[in-house]
Amino acid sequence: MSPSTPSALDLATSVRSGERTAIDIVEESLAAIEALNPKLRAFLKVDGNGARQRAEELDAARQAGETLGPLAGVPIALKDNLCTRGLETTCGSRILEGYRPPYDATVVERLRGAGAVIVGKTNLDEFAMGSSTENSAFGPTSNPWDASRVPGGSSGGSAAAVAAGLVPVALGSDTGGSIRQPASLCGVVGLKPSYGRISRFGLVAFGSSLDQIGPLTSTVAEAAALFSVLAGPDPRDGTCDERPAPDSLAALEKRDVSRLRIGVPRAAFGAGVEASVTAACRASLDALSARGARLIDLDLDWSDLAIPTYYLVATSEASSNLARYDGVRYGSRAAGHEDLIGMITASRGAGFGPEVKRRILLGTYALSAGYYDAYYRKATQARALMGRQFAAAFEQVDVIATPTSPTPAFPIGEKSEDPLQMYLCDVFSVPANLVGLPGLSVPCGASADGLPIGLQLMARRFDETTLLQAGACLEDARPEPLGLPPIHRLAKGGAR
Amino acid sequence: MSWECVIGLEVHVQLRTKTKLFCGCRTTFGASPNSQTCPVCAGHPGVLPVLNRGAVDLALRAGLALDCSMASVTKFDRKNYFYADLPKGYQISQFDLPINGPGHLDIVTESGPRRIGITRAHLEEDAGKLIHADASGVSHVDLNRAGTPLLEIVSDPDLRQPEEAFAYLKTLKQVLQYLDVSDCNMEEGSLRCDANVSVRPMGQEALGTKTEIKNLNSFKNVQKALEYERARQIEALESGGTIRQETRLWDDAASRTRVMRVKEGADDYRYFPEPDVPPLTIASERIERLRADLPELPVQVRARLARDYSLGEYEVEVLADSRALVTFYESVVSHGGSPKEAINWVLNDVRRLLNEGDGRLEELKLSSESLAGLLKLVASDRVSTQAARKAFEQMASSGRSAEEVVQELGLEQISDRGALSDQVAAVVAAQAKIVEQYRGGKVKALDALMGMVMRETRGKANPQLVRELLVEQLGEPG
Structure with missing residues (x-):
């Protein structure tokens, strides 16, 4: 935990006990946002009034003797692809500018029910398509550790907001690494739960068979607490699993590093990974080993399959998921077109950015008659193959460790003209989505320039408990916390 | 070609x-x-x-x-x-x-x-x-x-x-x-x-x-x-x-x-x-449960209608066209309507109502039970077929029972032999000329006398009985 940011758990405890008021905590968060957001551009929308009103309701409820939820008074930021009733939800796209959903996402209801206070909506790559948050129609977000660098993506706004201490916790979504990679690049914890663990109802779809919502936090314990609030069956999502949410926070107490078998795929620490990343990840694994964990080398190598498979599945599903943005019912509509197809074409042409268009075209092509067998069907088969490979690996190990991202945060603009380079950022993160496994990124060190580096852990499907326990063991073992990001130190002085 | x-x-x-x-x-x-x-x-x-x-x-x-x-x-x-x-x-x-x-x-x-x-x-x-x-x-x-x-x-x-x-x-x-x-x-x-x-x-x-x-x-x-x-x-x-x-x-x-x-x-x-x-x-x-729940299909229903109610081929065809109408028909019969009479009423009168309305049986005010009641009144000679048609219209528009409608409109026919006998005698006495014609062999004169009795009773007399009484009182023609 960064010392400037009190843990969400401590905040909730203090609000429940009456030691602090929710409104006081929310005002602090809003003040920090006001001071830092102009530089970071982590938030697209701040809902000060809504947050204050909610905080006052919570304080009144406590006064009236009600028992508050586990996240009482905790300010939280939501990635702007999570629907919030009446609060603009843009997905970082012009095509949804001004769109106010008529309903709340299931996770939004659950957060409110647990006492969390939503302070605003964070920036993202348009429709969550990207690894740097540069694809937002509303401009890029900066990395709090170096404002000239990207925060990662697509949940870059949420990762930056947590890293800079604007909010203790945030939600993101992860289709191919969009929680874990920005968590890694911003030095925070990011959890992508198993596919089917958390209801997707209200998450604007990108790749429906890959998308999952998850928390970005400073500590593994906070991630576990949020996970328990968010997970569990939902009658509004037919792909949501029936099993109830485990109490992962309580399970953290039972972690035992000496029983942990960590699989280490040789290929993940070889070519294509920056030396500083390999070094930091290796060091943290050695630290775990020193505390009794067993490291087991694995021959698991998905480097040839993962990226092509992912970009076929994700773009195919996206091409269909994004068909509803036609300017007919909501969102922006291009003016001056007499016929229907002209209007739809012009609205989509003006409303979508280049990366979204690229992916829609790729997906449309992959699904076309005559190409389906060569692309989409092949990808489905590759996915099944990867599933079998992981299942075999998990017969010997409890978790599998890789770098989260091959590099630390890169400069804004460096890869934006080279989509293939950008896609390669996802090599370690996409397998968890393709196979439906839970994945966790935990800060494990820093580059020579002081840029955060994350270690990714993956576990069996629906075994988030083991995954989070392993993450907590890593926190115990890693050399030292990263401390405050520079932007925070600078702006904090200025704001006071 | x-x-x-x-x-x-x-x-x-x-x-x-x-x-x-x-x-x-x-x-x-x-x-x-x-x-x-x-x-x-x-x-x-x-x-x-x-x-x-x-x-x-x-x-x-x-x-x-x-x-x-x-x-x-x-x-x-x-x-x-x-x-x-x-x-x-x-x-x-x-x-x-x-x-x-x-x-x-x-x-x-x-x-x-x-x-x-x-x-x-x-x-x-x-x-x-x-x-x-x-x-x-x-x-x-x-x-x-x-x-x-x-x-x-x-x-x-x-x-x-x-x-x-x-x-x-x-x-x-x-x-x-x-x-x-x-x-x-x-x-x-x-x-x-x-x-x-x-x-x-x-x-x-x-x-x-x-x-x-x-x-x-x-x-x-x-x-x-x-x-x-x-x-x-x-x-x-x-x-x-x-x-x-x-x-x-x-x-x-x-x-x-x-x-x-x-x-x-x-x-x-x-x-x-x-x-x-x-x-x-x-x-x-699940499939077996659904199979067990399958209702009778048209082929089966047609066979049953012919067998159980002795309906003709045409009647079966027309009736079975609508499952709802079959149910209605069978309900009329189960409430005591005779199968033979019921089929005529259902195929003619009920279907006409449906065609006049929106075609839905559930929208009709007429219930199968009340139609059966009407048929029973006809069968027991309390209502003539002609009066029954009048009653039917009223029942269909008001939703009331046959008994109520017949009472209200005074449609019940007079089948009381004693009372009708007096009426017949009065007409016979008053119409000596026509009686004469009848006795002289003009059989058609009987119809004129019947008409008069019916008029006297405002159409409520049981025509069968009136004819019987006239013949009885006048003796054989010629």
Whole structure:
């Protein structure tokens, strides 16, 4: 935990006990946002009034003797692809500018029910398509550790907001690494739960068979607490699993590093990974080993399959998921077109950015008659193959460790003209989505320039408990916390 | 050269669920535009479909009645295309694993019974409706229908005559109504039909180029359109022309088909498995439970009507056309109406009421029990057949019982021998001249005397009894 940011758990405890008021905590968060957001551009929308009103309701409820939820008074930021009733939800796209959903996402209801206070909506790559948050129609977000660098993506706004201490916790979504990679690049914890663990109802779809919502936090314990609030069956999502949410926070107490078998795929620490990343990840694994964990080398190598498979599945599903943005019912509509197809074409042409268009075209092509067998069907088969490979690996190990991202945060603009380079950022993160496994990124060190580096852990499907326990063991073992990001130190002085 | 016509039909029926296929919105017909919509069926960002299990059961029920092979695993697929009435930009349908596989439907044609193959019967959601109403040129979108569950029943190209297509549709509709899976109301769009038709020289194996006909709003029009199209295609081929693969619209006013659009290669709907709806495993117990619940089908009901009520072939055919009418008829009989009398009233009077109204039995104020009551009054001579017709109208408009209506309108006939005897005697005494004519051999004079007695009793006398009494008092003519 960064010392400037009190843990969400401590905040909730203090609000429940009456030691602090929710409104006081929310005002602090809003003040920090006001001071830092102009530089970071982590938030697209701040809902000060809504947050204050909610905080006052919570304080009144406590006064009236009600028992508050586990996240009482905790300010939280939501990635702007999570629907919030009446609060603009843009997905970082012009095509949804001004769109106010008529309903709340299931996770939004659950957060409110647990006492969390939503302070605003964070920036993202348009429709969550990207690894740097540069694809937002509303401009890029900066990395709090170096404002000239990207925060990662697509949940870059949420990762930056947590890293800079604007909010203790945030939600993101992860289709191919969009929680874990920005968590890694911003030095925070990011959890992508198993596919089917958390209801997707209200998450604007990108790749429906890959998308999952998850928390970005400073500590593994906070991630576990949020996970328990968010997970569990939902009658509004037919792909949501029936099993109830485990109490992962309580399970953290039972972690035992000496029983942990960590699989280490040789290929993940070889070519294509920056030396500083390999070094930091290796060091943290050695630290775990020193505390009794067993490291087991694995021959698991998905480097040839993962990226092509992912970009076929994700773009195919996206091409269909994004068909509803036609300017007919909501969102922006291009003016001056007499016929229907002209209007739809012009609205989509003006409303979508280049990366979204690229992916829609790729997906449309992959699904076309005559190409389906060569692309989409092949990808489905590759996915099944990867599933079998992981299942075999998990017969010997409890978790599998890789770098989260091959590099630390890169400069804004460096890869934006080279989509293939950008896609390669996802090599370690996409397998968890393709196979439906839970994945966790935990800060494990820093580059020579002081840029955060994350270690990714993956576990069996629906075994988030083991995954989070392993993450907590890593926190115990890693050399030292990263401390405050520079932007925070600078702006904090200025704001006071 | 003689030509053979090859016809295949695609029938969409709306399943009778209370709620839509993937959300909780109602499916009531005729509600004000967009009043039966929610973020899910309106295709808002972030929503997800959740399958209506009731629709699955109805689809399986239809599949069982059509002897379809049942998939143990079925799945949904997305059919992608852009249109203003399609909120998500794709329709959730079924592509390669339909819930109902091959089956068949037996029909009776003029040339005898025929078995028509069913290719598949799959579940899908309906689209919304575009309304091009006002003069401003603006189109409106009504999404009430979007997401309504449909069963698309595709026939094999087994039909050879337009009248066979008519018989197929009539039989299919009857089966589906008996199953209570759809009300099959073409006017409300709960049954829609597209026809594929081609011709080929008699004896040729290979199929000719087909055209698809849409906008068919009645079974009669399906037949007429097919007749037109068959003639058009034969004429084109005989004059050395070719048939273009195209979609044609039936123009009812002009009684002809017109080109709607030309198909240049197959449409590419980019089907792929719907990731939001998990594949559905259908347990054999579920199928067996549904099979055990299957109601009597038309073939079985017809046999029973003939056997149990000694109805004639024509009566059975007309009555069995509507399952609801059969139920009504059987209820009249079970409440004491005689089968023979009841069939006349049901086929003539009740059906007339239905034709005058909106055709729904449940909308009638007349109950089967009250009709049975009326028939009993007639059978016991308390009401004449003529008075019963009057009573029937009143019962149908007021919903009151036969007893009440007969009392109120004073329709009960006088069958009291003593009282009528006095009336008859009085007329006989007063009409010496006519009596004379009768006795002189003019038999017709009796009718005049009867008329007078009836007038005296304001038509309430039992005519049978009056005649009897007159003959008794006058003695034999001549």
